[in-house]
Amino acid sequence: MMTRNHIRTMAAVIVSVGALVVSACSSSTGASSANTSGGATGSQQSQASSTDTPVTLTVWGWLPDQASAFNGLFAKFTATHPNIKVQYQGYPVQNYQTQLNAGLSGSNGPDIATLQAYGGLQPNIDSGSLVAITDKTVPGISAFPTPILDAARSTKSGGIYGVPYAVQDLGVFYNEDIFAKYNLKAPTTWDEFIQACETLKKAGVIPMSWESKDANAQPRKHETMGAAVYGGPSFTSDFLAGKTKMTDKPFVDSFQVMKDIMPYLPPDFAALDDPGEQTLFTSGKAAMVTGGVWQIDTWRQAGVKNLGFFPMPPGPGAASDHPLVTFYVDGSFGINSKSPHQSAALELLNWMTTKDFGNAIATDVSMIPVVPGTKPTDPLVQEINAIQQKESNTFLCYAYLNGGSPTCSDLVSHAVQDVMTGGMSPADAAASVQKGLDQWFAPKK
Amino acid sequence: MLQSTATMHGVTTRWSRHAWAAIFILPAALIYGAFIFYPLVATVVWGFLEWNGTSAVSFAGFGNFRTLFTLYPFNTQLFSAVLHNIVFFLLSIIVQLLFGLILAVLLRARAKSRVFLQAIYTLPFMMSPIIVGYLWNLILNPIFGPVYEALHATGLGNLYAPWLGQSSTALVTLSLISSWQSIGLPMLLFYAALSTIPSEIYEAAKMDGCTGLQTFRWIILPLVAPTAAVLTLLTFVASFNLFDLPYAVGGVNGAPNGALDVAGLLFYRLAFTGTGNGLGVGSAMATMIGLILLAFTTALLWYRRLAERWV
Numbered sequence: 001m002m003t004r005n006h007i008r009t010m011a012a013v014i015v016s017v018g019a020l021v022v023s024a025c026s027s028s029t030g031a032s033s034a035n036t037s038g039g040a041t042g043s044q045q046s047q048a049s050s051t052d053t054p055v056t057l058t059v060w061g062w063l064p065d066q067a068s069a070f071n072g073l074f075a076k077f078t079a080t081h082p083n084i085k086v087q088y089q090g091y092p093v094q095n096y097q098t099q100l101n102a103g104l105s106g107s108n109g110p111d112i113a114t115l116q117a118y119g120g121l122q123p124n125i126d127s128g129s130l131v132a133i134t135d136k137t138v139p140g141i142s143a144f145p146t147p148i149l150d151a152a153r154s155t156k157s158g159g160i161y162g163v164p165y166a167v168q169d170l171g172v173f174y175n176e177d178i179f180a181k182y183n184l185k186a187p188t189t190w191d192e193f194i195q196a197c198e199t200l201k202k203a204g205v206i207p208m209s210w211e212s213k214d215a216n217a218q219p220r221k222h223e224t225m226g227a228a229v230y231g232g233p234s235f236t237s238d239f240l241a242g243k244t245k246m247t248d249k250p251f252v253d254s255f256q257v258m259k260d261i262m263p264y265l266p267p268d269f270a271a272l273d274d275p276g277e278q279t280l281f282t283s284g285k286a287a288m289v290t291g292g293v294w295q296i297d298t299w300r301q302a303g304v305k306n307l308g309f310f311p312m313p314p315g316p317g318a319a320s321d322h323p324l325v326t327f328y329v330d331g332s333f334g335i336n337s338k339s340p341h342q343s344a345a346l347e348l349l350n351w352m353t354t355k356d357f358g359n360a361i362a363t364d365v366s367m368i369p370v371v372p373g374t375k376p377t378d379p380l381v382q383e384i385n386a387i388q389q390k391e392s393n394t395f396l397c398y399a400y401l402n403g404g405s406p407t408c409s410d411l412v413s414h415a416v417q418d419v420m421t422g423g424m425s426p427a428d429a430a431a432s433v434q435k436g437l438d439q440w441f442a443p444k445k
Numbered sequence: 446m447l448q449s450t451a452t453m454h455g456v457t458t459r460w461s462r463h464a465w466a467a468i469f470i471l472p473a474a475l476i477y478g479a480f481i482f483y484p485l486v487a488t489v490v491w492g493f494l495e496w497n498g499t500s501a502v503s504f505a506g507f508g509n510f511r512t513l514f515t516l517y518p519f520n521t522q523l524f525s526a527v528l529h530n531i532v533f534f535l536l537s538i539i540v541q542l543l544f545g546l547i548l549a550v551l552l553r554a555r556a557k558s559r560v561f562l563q564a565i566y567t568l569p570f571m572m573s574p575i576i577v578g579y580l581w582n583l584i585l586n587p588i589f590g591p592v593y594e595a596l597h598a599t600g601l602g603n604l605y606a607p608w609l610g611q612s613s614t615a616l617v618t619l620s621l622i623s624s625w626q627s628i629g630l631p632m633l634l635f636y637a638a639l640s641t642i643p644s645e646i647y648e649a650a651k652m653d654g655c656t657g658l659q660t661f662r663w664i665i666l667p668l669v670a671p672t673a674a675v676l677t678l679l680t681f682v683a684s685f686n687l688f689d690l691p692y693a694v695g696g697v698n699g700a701p702n703g704a705l706d707v708a709g710l711l712f713y714r715l716a717f718t719g720t721g722n723g724l725g726v727g728s729a730m731a732t733m734i735g736l737i738l739l740a741f742t743t744a745l746l747w748y749r750r751l752a753e754r755w756v
Contacts, residue, residue, distance in 0.1 A: 098717055105499040123498025123721060212610075215698040268587035270701045271610025275579075276586055285588070405721060406518060410714065414518065414698060422612060422702030435517055 055344045056085040059333070060100060061114035064090030066365055073364040077351050084344045104129035104336055111339040112348060115162045117151035117329040119402030124334075125154045130161045131335040137346055138163060140353020143372045147394055151329030155403045162332025163352040166367035168292045169381075169388045170224045170326045170395075173299065176306035178205060178287040186310035188323070193313050197264040200287050207264035209286035211277035218416040219397050219409045223326040224290045224312055225261065226254030231319030232326075232393035240400060242443025246434040247427070250319040255419050255426035257315035262420065270421040278302070293381050294330075297366060309384050311391065325388040328395035330367065404440030411436040488735070491728035497721060509722070509729035519715065519726075525703060526711045527737075529616055533707065534684035536620035541680060542673055544624070545631025552636055563636075567629030574626065578693025581622045585609050609694055612704040619705055623690055627683075631676050638672040639665070674749045678742055685738055688713065708734050 061070065067090040074086035089110070091099045097116065103109030104124060115121040115130070124130050132154075135142040141149065141160060152162035174186065179196075182203055187193035197207035211217070230250040238244040245251075266272060266280060281289040282302035289299075290312075299307055311323035333352055335345045351357055358371030368376045368385050376382050394400075401408030411433045418424035418432070495505040514520055548566060552559055569577065584590055587607040596605045608618040642664065650660050688709030691699055697714060699706030712734070716727025 101499040123723075125498075126721070127498035127500040129499070213694075213696040213700040215696045215700070266588055268607035268610050271585065271587045271607035273582055273696070276582070276588070280588065405516070405723065405726075407718070410718065411518065414703070417698060417700055417702055421610070421700065432518065439516060 054083045054085065055341050056087055057111040057339075057341055057344055057348060059086055059088045059112045059114070060096075060103065060110035061088060061090050062093040062096035062331075063365075064092060066090065069365045073357075073360045074348075076356060076360055077348060081347060081351070084347060086348065100124070104338070107338065109336045109338060111341050111345050112333050112335055115152065115332050115334045117164070117331050118399045119155075119404075119407060121152065121161065121332070121334070122155055122403050125159075125161050126156070129337055131337050131342070131345075132157075132159045132161055133163070133335075133346075133349060134160070138349050138353060140350060140371075143353070144370065145372075147399075148329055148370050150394075150399065152332040152334065162334035163349050164329045164332040164370050165352065165357075166330040166361055166365075167327045167370055167385075167388075168294055168330050169368065169384050170220055170290070170292050171309055171311045171384065172208075172224065172288055173281075173291055173296075174288045174308045174310070175281070175284060175304050176308045178284065179308065186308055187313055188310070190313045190315050190318075197261075201264060206266050206280060206286035208261065208288040208290070209277045209280040210265040210269045210290075211272040211274055212270050212417055212421050213273040215413045215417075216409075217274065218413040220292065220326075220395075221290050222254065222258065222412055222416050223393075223395055223397075225257050225315070227324045227326045227393045227396075228312065228314035228320040228322070229257050229316075229318045230254040230396075232324040235319065236394065236396050236400065239396070240443060246430045246437070249317070251433075252426050252430040253315070253317045255415065255429045256317075258416060258419055259426065260315060293368060293376075293384055296378065296380060307380060309380060311387055322391060324391050324393040325384065326393045326395050327388050328398050329370065401437060401441060404437075406436045406439070408433065408437060485735075488728050488731050491724060492732040493729075494725055495722055496724040499724070501725075505725060509725040510733070512722075512726050513715075513729050513733070516726075519711065522703070522706060522711050523708075523730075526699075526706045526708045529699075529705070529707050530685050530687060532616055533620045533623070533687060534681055536617060537624050537684060538677055538680045540621065540624040541628060541631045542676060544628055545676070546635050546669065548628065548632040549635035549639055552632070553639060563629075563633065566632055569626040570629040572626065574623075574689040575693045577622065577626050578690050582609065582694055585618070610701050612702045615695065615701055615704040619691060619694060622694070623687075626690075630679075634672050634676060635669055638669045642668050671749070674745065678745055681741055681745070682738055685709075685734055 059070070059074070061067075063070070067088050070088035070090070071086075074088060078085055096114075097120070100109075100113055101123070104113065105127065109129075113124075113130075115124060121130070133141065141163060144164065148164050148167070149160055151164050152160050154161060178200070179185070182199050182205075184196045184199060185192075187196050200207040210221075230253070235244060235250055239246070266286065272280075277289065278295075278298070280286040282299055282304055284303075291299075296307060311325045313323050314320055333349060335342065335349065339345055353371060355371055355374050358369035358374030361367050361369040361371075362374060362377045366376075366378065366381075368381060376385055397408035397412050415424070415429035415433050419426060419429045424432075491501070492509055493505055493507075494501040495503045495508065512519075513523060552562060555562065585592055585608055587593055587605075587610065593605050596602050606614065608614045646664055647660065650664055655663070686709060687707045691705040691707050691710060692713075695701065695705035697710060697718065699710050708730070712727055712730045715730055716723050
């Protein structure tokens with residue numbers, strides 16, 4: 001027979017297990033009820049935040065290494081908005097989007113999220129996770145150029161969902177000391193480029209470091225080498241209007257250039273990965289490397305004392321007669337629609353359109369700010385961005401053709417690898433990109 | 446009166462035993478439910494929904510499966526990826542069964558250094574495949590890797606090839622790296638199986654005039670066959686869940702030229718790097734991989750039952 005002690009013990013176990021379950025449930029329902037009320041009482045909370053009640057906003061981003069730099073940047077906002085503290089939480093870039101999607105759909109998301117640019121943020125807009133901003137709620141955005149705002153625009157409604165904060169410029173970086181040793185100058189024409197490569201190769205220096213494994217890097221390499229060949233902005237507007245195709249000569253030639261440079265890349269570069277490419281360049285075994293302005297600090301710290309930059313000269317048969325610098329908006333900051341601190345978040349977004357924020361982006365996190373009237377601080381970055389503003393090309397795939405499945409970046413990434421390591425012809429590579437896009441992309445005629 | 450008390454006593458004891466069992470099972474059941482059963486069911490359900498980012502918008506029927514088999518370039522990548530999984534499995538199982546058994550037999554002969562050798566061979570198994578992948582990328586690096594340097598220093602430079610950079614050799618190299626990493630497990634399992642064979646059986650076989658080969662065929666093989674079957678099953682599941690090693694070695698596209706593209710990488714590209722309905726198509730893909738695994742394991746278990754009759 002069951003004794004009283006047994007019953008008591010069993011009851012205790014049941015109660016404690018039950019308590020665990022109830023507390024787990026109540027914490028989630030508690031959070032969700034806070035969320036559902038968040039939207040409705042946003043204005044009340046905002047009044048509280050701008051008057052008495054201190055609020056801490058969490059900002060998520062993909063730069064964990066720069067978390068303290070971002071916190072320093074946001075401290076400048078708190079200095080003028082004492083009731084709003086801002087906490088930056090960085091997650092590794094590889095997992096960031098997955099983490100963010102989970103955060104935005106659940107109850108533990110940030111108040112403000114760093115959003116991927118262009119196609120990357122469309123799923124978050126479509127799922128209703130972000131608050132639309134207008135020139136009424138954030139008046140400062142009306143001063144931003146349209147190509148910059150495009151990075152935070154819904155491709156469906158045309159509405160803006162974030163404040164862009166920085167751009168990245170792409171091009172060829174070189175070791176000035178190696179160039180000086182062999183009396184070389186930054187090439188301005190294709191022939192000068194090939195001559196420089198020949199000179200370096202004869203001297204036993206790998207002309208250009210390269211890798212073929214990082215899927216994300218391949219479309220950037222294609223833009224760097226091929227933008228002037230396919231024609232940059234003029235091709236982009238024609239393509240988006242349905243007047244030209246990837247299978248037309250300019251885009252096919254942009255893949256041919258990738259083949260043309262192969263004699264000047266590291267032997268067996270197909271077996272190299274990104275760390276391998278970086279090591280070859282920073283150790284002085286290779287004279288040039290393709291990349292973006294965000295890598296400058298890393299290269300300098302790894303030992304390239306004198307770093308130079310040139311935009312890739314137009315290759316054979318190029319549609320553009322001058323080099324182009326491809327740029328793209330790095331991302332934007334947008335408000336989680338479930339955030340209970342809507343109005344405080346809006347205050348922060350408004351601050352992000354001021355010169356104070358633009359200058360802080362340049363000084364604190366060493367990026368190229370997009371707030372009109374602000375500029376980067378590093379002389380080399382200033383030089384690159386000055387060229388970009390004259391001979392600018394928006395990253396075609398990333399900016400305009402990643403909004404459907406398969407994405408242009410995915411198709412180009414495979415195409416570059418197939419051409420350079422699989423022996424595919426440039427015409428077939430271009431055809432593969434067009435075939436993939438034809439399944440969802442409709443030009444605006 | 447006495448009888449009815451006894452019956453009641455029996456009932457309550459049984460009830461209390463069941464209740465206690467339920468209470469003790471509950472925590473494990475909760476954890477299993479939350480982390481194994483729920484994701485499993487959710488994945489199957491998600492594969493039949495149309496997604497918009499992270500929210501399900503409608504029922505899609507078999508739409509996501511249709512997308513998987515018709516949308517270029519995923520339709521072509523799907524077949525090459527699954528084929529790579531199968532090739533990877535076949536290569537891995539041959540190497541692991543063969544060398545696992547050889548190492549186990551050799552270990553039995555080394556009484557003194559056995560524990561040390563066991564630890565050494567099992568060590569790579571403890572490492573994350575991501576680390577193993579990066580390590581081998583460095584070791585086989587065509588410019589500053591130690592293998593390249595060593596072969597050139599000894600005048601054997603023309604033996605070197607960028608094994609992880611050629612489409613023709615990348616998958617074989619990857620499966621060898623994986624086998625190198627996990628050889629400790631088959632070795633330990635085979636060793637345990639061999640240890641269960643009493644020495645009397647060997648002696649009896651010897652007295653009956655069995656040759657070494659006959660001993661292997663009629664004594665060792667039948668007794669290690671169940672272990673080999675378990676290993677085949679484990680290797681098959683691992684081969685189809687392959688993600689981190691090819692990711693570390695060849696990136697998310699399975700470079701070079703898609704030679705290392707496997708179902709796990711394609712699933713990742715579909716679910717997390719695509720747009721819009723990625724989660725739906727990705728879940729459909731995951732469901733399909735799950736069905737392949739289920740079919741194979743069922744077939745293998747059924748075959749094993751058959752095989753036990755004749756081995």
